[in-house]
Amino acid sequence: MVRVITQETYDEVVKENIDEFEMTPEEAIKEAVAQFEAQGVDLSNIIKDLALSSGDSHEVTTIVSKLKELATQKQSDDEAILKELEALIAECNKDIARRVRAGKEGVYNILIDLLERRSKSYIEKANEKDEKIIITAFNALIALMEMQPDLLEEKGADLIKSLLDNIDKESIITPVLRWTSVCCVKHEMNRQRLFAKNIAENLKTYLKVRASIKVISESMQVIRKFTLDDDVRVEFGKAHDHAKELGVKLLEPLTQFLKDHPLPPEVSETMLTIAALLVRHELCAMVADAGAAEALFGILADNFDNVAVIVQASKLITALAGNDDVKRKLVKAGIAPIIVTLLNRHSSNAIAAALLLKAISALALREPEHSRQFFDCGAPDAMVEAMKIHPTNASVQKNGCWAIRNMVARCREQNPKFHELGVEAVLNAAYERFSQEFGFDVKSALRDLECDVKLDEQWTGKGVQMDNN
Structure with missing residues (x-):
């Protein structure tokens, strides 16, 4: 302990x-x-x-005391408040210990009360002084709650919703959304509390009315945070439910945004966000019907050498392949040779190679015709070469095993080609290194390649005589 x-x-x-x-x-x-x-x-x-x-007194304690004193004064000293807020941000950015100390000193409630007063004043009559204090106070909350989201409570969630409903200025909305993201990381209850405020409607509005790129980018981050399942304190979260509901509301405007902004850096974040929401077959179909596949081909053509874009495009292809009809449309449209070419081009990048192998695995799963198309495009050479380049990378090796297995499972005539490339030695080396992590996947690939492999019995009976009476 x-x-x-x-x-x-x-x-x-x-x-x-x-x-x-x-x-x-x-x-x-x-x-x-x-x-x-x-x-x-x-x-x-x-x-x-x-x-x-x-x-x-610690510096943090001194700052919190000054902020508390300034907050209770009848005549507001804006310059002094801003000075202490900046000092608080500087201290909180140093380490988690200072953030914990500030939280214990009660600075969260001081900041929330300050924001409630100033936001009410700003909504009634917008002025630069209130705007500056609101922005700085939210930046202080962001610094304070990084890695300690437990401080959020109902009043804070209500404040977020109120500002999103009543203020449309980019300079304020951006830090509000950023703080929302911070509150959602590794905290399931915060995600559920904020999601229950129907923030999804605000996010939908930003996408539909084409808010600034900054606001849309922060909105996408909030969307992805709602789909996380990273709170070890909660046995069952609502990541899937959140993704499903957000997908119904947001996938069409997100797909339209993808079509309208096909260039970096916006395109990578949009594809990542769409992929995070594709948790059901009907959502994959919705995105495909909205024109995502056509947009995807154009994006790949325009960003052939951009690894960051290729990585996110691979995730989106894999997610779309979760729907068999969409998968068939992608392959019919010619995605197979593009993926093989990309794998050849970016095989030296472990992340790109792993995700492209995963895309091949998803597209070839239970589809022998797709497997044959990949084979005709030279996929075996590219797949085995990627595994040879990254022998110590677990993701490349595991995804490579899946891709090989799905390629040959229903097309055993491809086995000789894989053997010519030395795949058995590659897989045996992977088993030696990763048998504890995914040894079963390696053996499954070897089995479908018709190699000599000893499969472990997962369960054996005890030989007890059954009584038929």
């Missing part, structure tokens, strides 16, 4: 080192850190470099 201590305990040890052993502040801190680490104490949430010159 990991041991933890409070900030106060750490501070006392440092001060004891200074007072009792006459150490310098630097020596006292170094000794305290070494002492606690030797005891197995986790110091990740502890501020180690004390602001000893400013008395007993």
Whole structure:
């Protein structure tokens, strides 16, 4: 079990080192850190470099106290508030320990109260002073809650919804959306709380009315955060439900945006967002009917050498292939030779190679005619070569096994070609290195290639005599 201590305990040890052993502040801190680490104490949430010159208070504590005092004054001192907010941002950006300290000091509630007052004032009569404080306060919340989203509560969620409903200025909406994304990372309850506010309608509006590129980019990040399933504290999340509902509302405007913005950097983010929402067959069909396949071919043609675009295009192709009808349309339209050419061209890039192999696997699955098209395009050479280039990359090896298996499972006449390329030695090497991670996949590929392979029995009976009476 990991041991933890409070900030106060750490501070006392440092001060004891200074007072009792006459150490310098630097020596006292170094000794305290070494002492606690030797005891197995986790110091990740502890501020180690004390602001000893400013008395007993940490810099974070001082800033929070000043903000609280300024917030309660009848006559608002905007310059002073902005100064302290900037100082808070600087401190929170240093490490998680300062963010935790600021949260414990109650700065979250101070910021929310400040934002509620200023946003109400801005909605009634927009002015630059309120706008600047709102933007800076949201940037402070972003810095504060990075990696500690637990601070969000109902009032904060209501504030987000209120601003999205009532303000359309890019300079304010952008940090609001960015803070929304921060709140959703590794926190299922926050995602559900925010999703229940029907923020999807606001995101849909930004896409349909063609808001600025910055706002749309931040909107796409929020969309993808709603589809995450990264909170280890929750056994069952609602990532699939969120993706399904968002897909119904947003896939058509997202596809239209993809068609209207086929160039980097917007195209990569759009394809990534669309792929994240394709969790059901009917959603794949919806995107295909909206013209995504045609747009995809044009994007690949215009960005043949752009690895970043190829990576996201591969994810989108794999996602679309989840629908058999869409998969057949893609192959019929000529996607197979394009993918093989791209794999040959970008085989030295492990990420691109792994994702292109995954796309081949998805397109060839249960489709012998597709497998034959890939074979005729020279896919075996490109696939085996990619696996040879990246023998230690787990993703390349695993996706390569899947692609080989799906290619030859119903087309055993392709086996001699793969053997000529030395695939058996490549797969055996992969098994030696990754047997614990995906040994079954390697053996499955070897089996369908008709190689000598020993398959383990997953379950055996105990030989007990059955009683038929």
